[in-house]
Ligand SMILES: O=P(O)(O)OC[C@H]1O[C@H](OP(=O)(O)OP(=O)(O)O)[C@H](O)[C@@H]1O
């Protein structure tokens with residue numbers, strides 16, 4: 001699929017299929033879905049519905065776990081993390097919208113492990129793009145694309161969900 005024809009419904013279909021395969025392959029038991037604010041939470045809500053999971057969706061705000069937290073200013077936008085009290089021994093599907101450097105996933109994993117010791121964690125993202133900076137990668141993806149250095153991909157939403165490819169030169173920092 002070319003970047004020009006990225007279709008959100010097709011990507012959600014792809015991701016659902018690959019997550020279903022991972023649930024079988026990794027023998028996940030009663031998986032807990034956790035979405036990373038904000039785009040990951042939007043995708044996780046869709047997967048939660050599609051997979052018919054009855055347990056409430058977990059939500060994670062990674063702000064305090066960012067490796068650049070000391071540099072992000074006095075008033076970071078922090079949303080609440082909502083996780084069940086016991087993650088000990090759980091099989092978790094961690095969901096984000098975009099995987100780029102991998103730093104958000106690293107932060108999310110650290111936060112999860114501070115709640116307890118899960119049995120397995122599967123990382124699922126709607127879009128994996130080039131630019132990985134640490135040795136982590138998603139287990140499930142809706143698509144993998146290569147963008148030019150000056151471009152970023154951004155999910156818009158939550159309703160309707162959309163995908164924008166932006167030239168960073170034209171975006172305020
Ligand atoms: O792999 P990384 O380099 O960490 O990049 C991926 C993260 O970047 C974006 O989040 P952003 O910080 O823009 O927050 P948002 O989801 O609230 O837009 C995106 O939603 C991912 O969470």
Ligand SMILES: O=c1cc[nH]c(=O)[nH]1
Nearest residue numbers: 066067068103104107
């Ligand atoms: O920890 C993090 C998370 C996202 N982006 C960063 O630069 N660091």
